[in-house]
Amino acid sequence: MTRKYELNRRAERQAETRNRIVQATVGLHTSVGPAQTTISAIAERAGVQRHTVYAHFRDERTLFDACSAHWAALHPFPDASMWTDADDPQSRLRAALDAVYEWYERVGYDLEIFKRDSGVHATTAALVARREEGLLSLRDGLAAGWSRRKAVRAAIGHTLELETWHSLVRRHGLTRTQAVDAMLRFVASV
Numbered sequence: 001m002t003r004k005y006e007l008n009r010r011a012e013r014q015a016e017t018r019n020r021i022v023q024a025t026v027g028l029h030t031s032v033g034p035a036q037t038t039i040s041a042i043a044e045r046a047g048v049q050r051h052t053v054y055a056h057f058r059d060e061r062t063l064f065d066a067c068s069a070h071w072a073a074l075h076p077f078p079d080a081s082m083w084t085d086a087d088d089p090q091s092r093l094r095a096a097l098d099a100v101y102e103w104y105e106r107v108g109y110d111l112e113i114f115k116r117d118s119g120v121h122a123t124t125a126a127l128v129a130r131r132e133e134g135l136l137s138l139r140d141g142l143a144a145g146w147s148r149r150k151a152v153r154a155a156i157g158h159t160l161e162l163e164t165w166h167s168l169v170r171r172h173g174l175t176r177t178q179a180v181d182a183m184l185r186f187v188a189s190v
Contacts, residue, residue: 035121089145159183
């Protein structure tokens with residue numbers, strides 16, 4: 001019985017150490033950015049040695065994937081069911097923009113860091129590309145039901161951009177509701 005208990009306790013300690021490493025990495029990725037995050041800094045923040053980080057994560061990609069999954073679990077993208085049941089395209093767009101802009105309010109700084117580092121850090125570039133593909137898919141779904149589909153797709157794509165939200169809310173001081181209303185008027189005008 002003692003042997004089984006020791007193995008279970010060892011597995012628990014390994015899982016705790018792995019979790020500390022992941023949390024330390026997420027903390028660094030969302031402060032200094034993935035491009036500036038070093039294994040030494042991760043180890044220091046997690047309270048472990050560098051070789052312990054390598055023992056848990058064989059390479060940067062596996063560590064990055066674990067961190068991305070952890071971050072996404074903490075900050076899930078809005079559930080499409082919040083807007084897919086809306087009867088008309090404008091109501092659907094309003095609900096989607098409100099949800100996406102609320103998400104940007106919570107994670108905008110992190111996303112800006114990731115986007116900044118995507119130009120110099122290949123692993124981050126792949127993550128940003130996946131997020132942008134998701135926004136294109138969302139754009140296409142939200143454009144259904146509008147006339148002038150090509151122009152509306154472009155306008156909706158613009159409204160979904162992090163940079164658009166940043167400009168309206170952070171730089172120019174609109175509230176989320178004001179930003180959503182402005183973007184609805186913009187899309188309706190094309």
